Amino acid sequence: MSQPKPSTHHYHEINVGMKASRGYVITPEVYEHFLAAFHDYSPVHVDEPFAKSRGFAGKVMHGSILNGFISHFVGMEFPGRFSLLLSVDLRFSNPSYLDDAIQIEAVVSQKMDARSIVILDLTLTNTTRSQLAGRARAQVLVQEPT
Numbered sequence: 001m002s003q004p005k006p007s008t009h010h011y012h013e014i015n016v017g018m019k020a021s022r023g024y025v026i027t028p029e030v031y032e033h034f035l036a037a038f039h040d041y042s043p044v045h046v047d048e049p050f051a052k053s054r055g056f057a058g059k060v061m062h063g064s065i066l067n068g069f070i071s072h073f074v075g076m077e078f079p080g081r082f083s084l085l086l087s088v089d090l091r092f093s094n095p096s097y098l099d100d101a102i103q104i105e106a107v108v109s110q111k112m113d114a115r116s117i118v119i120l121d122l123t124l125t126n127t128t129r130s131q132l133a134g135r136a137r138a139q140v141l142v143q144e145p146t
Contacts, residue, residue, distance in 0.1 A: 004076065006075060006076045006077075006080040006081040007076065007077055007078065007079075007080035007081065008080050008081040008082065009078060009079040009080050009081075009082075009083075009142070010082070010142075010144060011079075011082070011111075011116045011118070011142040011143070011144065014079060014108055014111065014118055014142065015108065015111075016108050016109065016110065016111060017107065017108060018107070018108045019105065019106065019107050019108075020073075020077060020078035020105075020106050021103060021104060021105040021106065022073055022077050022078075022103075022104055023101055023102065023103050023104075023127070024069045024072075024101070024102045024103075024104065025099065025100070025101050025102070026061050026065055026096055026097070026098055026099060026100050026102065027098075027099065028098065028099075030065060030068075031061065031065070031098055034062055034064070034065055034068070038062075038064070040062060044056065044059070044060050045059055045060055045061070045062055046059060047059070056095055057095075057097055058097050058098065059097065059098060060095040060096070060097065061095070061096045061097060061098065061100070063090070063092050063134075065096075066090065066092075066096065066102065066124055066133060066134060067088060067090055069102060069104060069124075070085075070088055070090065070104065070122060070124075070136060070138060071085055073104050073106065073122075074120070074138060074140055078106055078120075079118065079140060079142045082142050082143055082144045082145075083140050083141065083142050084140065084141040084143070085138060085139075085140055086117070086138075086139040086140060086141055087138065087139045088136055088137070088138045088139075089136060089137045089138075090134055090135075090136040091134055091135050091136070092133070092134045093131070093132040093133060093134050093135065094126065094129070094131045094132060094133055094134075096126055096129075096133050097128075097129075099128070100126050100128040100129060100133075101126070101127045101128045102124055102125070102126055102127070102133055103124070103125045103127050104122055104123070104124055105122065105123045105125070106120045106121070106122050106138075107120065107121045108120060109121045109137075115141070116141060116142050116143050117139060117140065117141055117142070118139075118140050118142055119137065119138070119139055119140075120136075120137070120138045120140060121135075121136075121137055122135065122136040122137070122138060123135055124136065
């Protein structure tokens with residue numbers, strides 16, 4: 001099985017204010033794989049009647065699924081090939097549900113030339129529900145091989 005090729009953005013080509021975006025969907029496969037990998041069967045995540053009894057529209061998707069989308073975005077989209085995610089501060093705004101579409105928009109807010117680090121401010125918008133899913137700040141090392 002061939003693996004997809006990550007995009008390549010070199011550190012010296014990245015500028016403060018640069019933007020990138022990509023869409024994701026919380027598919028049944030994403031949800032099932034998350035459950036299989038991490039075994040988080042908290043009722044709010046797996047029991048529809050329980051979640052609704054707590055005021056939610058349905059089973060609330062795990063916030064770490066959004067974190068996984070951020071990891072994919074950084075490693076495969078922007079900056080891509082030479083990046084390593086060092087930290088993510090993710091703040092959730094509204095719950096997401098199965099089959100919701102999530103749009104990630106990133107803006108480079110800072111560069112630290114001494115260590116080849118970029119700071120990305122990320123907005124995660126639930127386009128299915130027309131609401132903010134969360135905001136994040138990510139610290140990313142962009143180090144090309146020597």
